Amino acid sequence: MKRFDYTRAGSVSEAVAAAAGPGAAYLAAGTNLLDLMKGGLATPARLVDITRIPGLSAIEALPDGGTRVGALVRNSDLAHDIGFARAYPAVAEALLAGASAQLRNAATTGGNLMQRTRCPYFYDPASACNKREAGAGCAAIGGATRLHAVLGFSDACIAVQPSDLCVPLAALDAVVEIAGAGGHRAVPLTEFHRLPGDAPERDTVLEPGELIVAVSLPPEAAGFAAHARYLKVRERTSYAFALVSAAAMLALDGGRIREARIALGGVALKPWRARGAEALLAGREPGEAAFREAAEAALEGAAPSGEATGFKIELARRVVARAFRLALAGSPERVPALPGSAFAGSAFAGSPSPISRNAGASAHA
Ligand code: SF4
Numbered sequence: 001m002k003r004f005d006y007t008r009a010g011s012v013s014e015a016v017a018a019a020a021g022p023g024a025a026y027l028a029a030g031t032n033l034l035d036l037m038k039g040g041l042a043t044p045a046r047l048v049d050i051t052r053i054p055g056l057s058a059i060e061a062l063p064d065g066g067t068r069v070g071a072l073v074r075n076s077d078l079a080h081d082i083g084f085a086r087a088y089p090a091v092a093e094a095l096l097a098g099a100s101a102q103l104r105n106a107a108t109t110g111g112n113l114m115q116r117t118r119c120p121y122f123y124d125p126a127s128a129c130n131k132r133e134a135g136a137g138c139a140a141i142g143g144a145t146r147l148h149a150v151l152g153f154s155d156a157c158i159a160v161q162p163s164d165l166c167v168p169l170a171a172l173d174a175v176v177e178i179a180g181a182g183g184h185r186a187v188p189l190t191e192f193h194r195l196p197g198d199a200p201e202r203d204t205v206l207e208p209g210e211l212i213v214a215v216s217l218p219p220e221a222a223g224f225a226a227h228a229r230y231l232k233v234r235e236r237t238s239y240a241f242a243l244v245s246a247a248a249m250l251a252l253d254g255g256r257i258r259e260a261r262i263a264l265g266g267v268a269l270k271p272w273r274a275r276g277a278e279a280l281l282a283g284r285e286p287g288e289a290a291f292r293e294a295a296e297a298a299l300e301g302a303a304p305s306g307e308a309t310g311f312k313i314e315l316a317r318r319v320v321a322r323a324f325r326l327a328l329a330g331s332p333e334r335v336p337a338l339p340g341s342a343f344a345g346s347a348f349a350g351s352p353s354p355i356s357r358n359a360g361a362s363a364h365a
Pocket residue numbers: 117119120121122128129130131132137138139140141156157158159200
């Protein structure tokens with residue numbers, strides 16, 4: 001392993017100052033970064049530990065009715081915050097569909113956004129990879145491609161972004177709060193991850209030294225609470241990344257769809273918001289015909305990036321239609337099907353509670 005400096009920051013400004021030099025990386029749980037370092041795939045000159053920074057571990061109800069999730073809120077704490085899970089059931093469902101219980105207990109909200117692709121060639125130092133080394137080539141093109149993209153890929157990279165959490169966040173218009181040397185800025189989650197284009201080495205729009213401090217959900221996001229689902233299809237039922245996933249949400253009014261939201265995971269190098277499908281559903285009666293049309297629209301422009309990815313297009317259409325069917329059936333009543341979900345035990349039944357001010361306190365309620 002390459003030698004590196006280690007520094008522990010006591011505040012956001014201290015962290016940003018410490019990461020100002022070349023080759024710095026932020027360390028939170030390290031569930032992806034430390035693996036990359038052990039494999040020689042990430043070689044930061046300096047690790048800036050942000051885990052002791054106060055104020056980044058809270059789930060806060062905002063005055064406007066939105067919710068702010070600190071970058072250091074653990075995945076399991078967020079999924080099991082009963083107020084959060086009731087307001088955003090598809091987010092809780094996505095969190096519980098990710099990784100393993102041990103990883104969810106460690107992994108953070110900010111780190112989840114920053115996790116890198118799981119393209120097997122990216123993790124193999126013997127394979128050419130433009131994402132690892134600009135201009136090196138792409139061993140996946142013409143290689144084994146079952147897990148690769150069907151939307152938004154380029155001649156330089158055909159990988160997909162692996163996050164579950166980011167999919168419902170994209171559907172709910174989440175906003176990423178970023179701190180840097182020039183102050184704070186906000187970026188919509190749908191614009192946070194970059195499609196590969198001719199520069200796949202850059203995963204996100206973060207500039208060097210910038211730090212995610214929070215992710216916020218706007219007040220409208222809770223309006224989908226009654227009909228919101230996350231559906232993940234994978235090659236085994238736990239501890240696997242999505243072949244295809246979808247977060248589907250419906251706001252119903254007088255038997256019709258007032259507004260629909262749909263985002264897909266596992267199909268592109270960013271969570272794929274399908275706004276054309278959403279527009280198609282607005283004002284319609286919910287049902288199989290409408291959902292199938294929306295599924296067609298959601299995959300508009302899709303194409304295989306390799307010989308073995310073609311199946312994902314039809315799979316994604318079916319996942320979209322089924323996710324809408326599940327959303328129509330309603331949440332949270334459907335969510336108890338998930339072992340370990342905030343709704344699994346009868347203790348929570350019929351006792352809605354506000355979003356807590358402290359994730360750790362409510363996680364063990
Ligand atoms: Fe690297 Fe992207 Fe090609 Fe995978 S698909 S080998 S991540 S350039």
